[in-house]
Amino acid sequence: MNKSKIIFATLILFLAVVVATIFLMFQGNKEENSVLKNNKEFYFATDADTEEELGENVENQLDDIDFSDLDNILNNLDDEKTDFFGGNSFLEIVTKFINAQDSEYFDNFLSYAFSILFDDIMELIPYFAIIIALCITYSLISQFSSEKNKSLGNLIYIICFSSVAVIVLKIVLQLMNDVSATISSVQSQMEIIFPIILTLMTAIGSSVTASTFQPLLAILTSGITKLFVTILVPIFIFSVVFGVIGNLSNNVRLDKFSKFFSSLFNWIVGIVFTIFIAFLTLHGLTVSSIDSISLKTAKYAIRSYVPVLGGYLSEGISVIIASSVLIKNAVGVAGLLLLFATIFSPIIKIVIVILLLKLCSAILEPLCEKQIHEFLYSIAKSLNMLTVCLIAVGLMYLISVSLLMCCSNIL
């Protein structure tokens, strides 16, 4: 009798415990909405309990990361770009990406692109109108065809050419300053985001990947951007100056010099780009498997060798790692969005200037002397170099961040 009583009592106790846990679980469901401190809401496609735990983990980790520098960069962008971001701080952007609510950025993109395009064109057209007017007036009036008056005609040509060159060089100077500012802004973005992502990767457990990537990324941020700013931009400047001098008079021909500079530029950019990307991809792809295997080994070991709670512990590790992976990817994508917003506007501006210069050159070709439209065309070709600078830096950054995001999704 006693034995059965004891068994019955333990059974009832056990049932009570089970009922209490179930009851508490449902309580937990209702409170899920108020777990959110700081109005951050995380919705994941799992059941309520895991969702709550994941949300807490994500919040805790996000609190630890310092996004203030990135917020500074974000606030220093122009107004149009802040509209593109909807006036959010970096933290809010990351949160939106975690929740897959990022569609508003893609919707804003078209209006952003059109507004930039339109504003730039309207700003630049007066300059080109002046250039065309100058050249037409010059070709109308300066009909110095007799032999003795050639020197007079040359003098007037030089003056007309100088005034056109002044206008064009003003525009080119502004573009160059824009590009230098953009490259340094991208560099500071890289300097901030790469440590964040690398730290998150180490927290996940892919420390080997992180340590492999780190020297390459350090080379990218400091070495390569410095290379671009100190060597490639001066090459562009020389190309422009030789374009001006070479077209100033009929006798001094500097075509081959300009061609030399542009091929030098192309070779340098090509070699740096190829080597960097090759190293990055090869290392990244081979190394990430190591970390994946070591994580799986660790989880298996915990599950097998820790007596009671092994299963719970290893799944708990998975949850923590999942939250870190989410944050890492969201930070990566948000960083790329910031990069895109920074780079897009200067590139569009340069492309518009290139197209307008070529259009002017085409308009003036039947009207004027050969060298005026040759000059405009050669400046347009030199501006290609600036575009390549920006695009190369942006691409290298993009590929590095994408590799970082993909290579360490080790779950």
Place this chain on the structure above:
Amino acid sequence: MKRMEIFKIVGIGLLTCVVATLIKQIRPEFYIVVILSGSVVILMMIVNELQVLFDYFLTIFGQTGLDYELFASILKILGVGYLTEFASGICVDSGNASIGDKIILAGKVLIVVLSLPIITSLLDIIIEILP
């Protein structure tokens, strides 16, 4: 063009040539004056059309709000250049090429002086671009 000025201009030009050749035979002193007056008449007819063109350019610049100082100085320089060439051509026609050369020299000096601001700003910009 609403009125076909080109016929009038061609007519006047040919008329001037004929008259000048005639007068050269009769009274060589009047030859220069005939040529001069013929050129002036043709120029006066063109000036009105040029005025239309330049007004159009200036309105564009006025609308865009850019300072058209550059364009104005270029216009002056072009004017000086053309007048110099005009006068020198007439001198050569009348056989006094040396005076024409002096006029051209004077014109060149004036053009260089007028163009100093432009050259200065070009050099400034190039210096600013270079690191």
Place this chain on the structure above:
Amino acid sequence: MDYSVIMKIAAIGILTAVVSQVLKNIGKDEIATFATLAGLIIVLIMCVNMISELFDTVKLLFLM
């Protein structure tokens, strides 16, 4: 139109030539020279008027 000026100048030139020829035939060479000179001066004055008008217009046109 302005083109009548050329005809006027040509007319004055021919007139001067005729007058001076007649005077030479009469025998008064100096008066012939003076007549030629007078014709030249008249024509020059007309020309100078035209040139000054041209220069004024060019000044306006080229913003000098």
